[in-house]
Amino acid sequence: MPLYEIEHSIPLDKSQRDDLAQAITHIHTRKFATPSLFVNVRFIDASTQHNYVAGKERAINRIMAYVRAGGTRTTADFDDLSQRVSDAWGKVVNKNGESPKERQLNAVFVLGAITTGTENGFLLPRAGEDASWLKANAPKFEELAKQGDGDFAELVEEMRSRDDLAV
Numbered sequence: 001m002p003l004y005e006i007e008h009s010i011p012l013d014k015s016q017r018d019d020l021a022q023a024i025t026h027i028h029t030r031k032f033a034t035p036s037l038f039v040n041v042r043f044i045d046a047s048t049q050h051n052y053v054a055g056k057e058r059a060i061n062r063i064m065a066y067v068r069a070g071g072t073r074t075t076a077d078f079d080d081l082s083q084r085v086s087d088a089w090g091k092v093v094n095k096n097g098e099s100p101k102e103r104q105l106n107a108v109f110v111l112g113a114i115t116t117g118t119e120n121g122f123l124l125p126r127a128g129e130d131a132s133w134l135k136a137n138a139p140k141f142e143e144l145a146k147q148g149d150g151d152f153a154e155l156v157e158e159m160r161s162r163d164d165l166a167v
Contacts, residue, residue: 001038001114001124002028003066004085007046009059010103016092017043023088024063031081032073033130033164037155038119053106062107063089069112071128082108120151134159135167 004024006012012020021041028039051060063085067078089105090096117124122140125133134141138159144152159165 001034001040001068001119003040003042003114004028005042005044005064005066006062007044007049007051007064008061009046009049009051010061010093011047012043012093019092020088023092024085027081027084027088030164031077031084032067032127035134035155035158035165037151037158038124058106059102060106061089061093061104062109063105065108065110066113067110068114068124068127071126073127078110078112082110131165131167134165138167 006020021043024041025036025039028034029036046060051058053060065081065085067073067081069078086105086108090099093099093105094103114124122137138156141152141155141159145156159167
């Protein structure tokens, strides 16, 4: 449902990408009761892009989070999300230590830009309606899992193991 785009001007190895994607997925799924299968993370090597801040070309590291706004989600929720994502960058990329300026995260932008769409063949729920959406679609998720779709097998297991996703 959300799409996180991580633009980085510094090299990130596979382990860092994996850890950052897992951290962001965990943060988002627990903040908004979203199943992991529907959290998208994309890494973009920005080292060859031309980015400007204050009218000057700069190397940047930033995260753009495209999310569903509305429902019970507040500005405070999105502020907290932004801070947690920023903290995850520091933990994964800089090992919670002091870092040179080029390794710092310059910005996290949370954009309530997702109005509707489909993912894995399902219409997206409105913000705050995830629980009823999961309940309505659970039989189809279980059918796909029984047919051998590994992603949906993981989704069904996650729905069974997380209290906030129980249907």
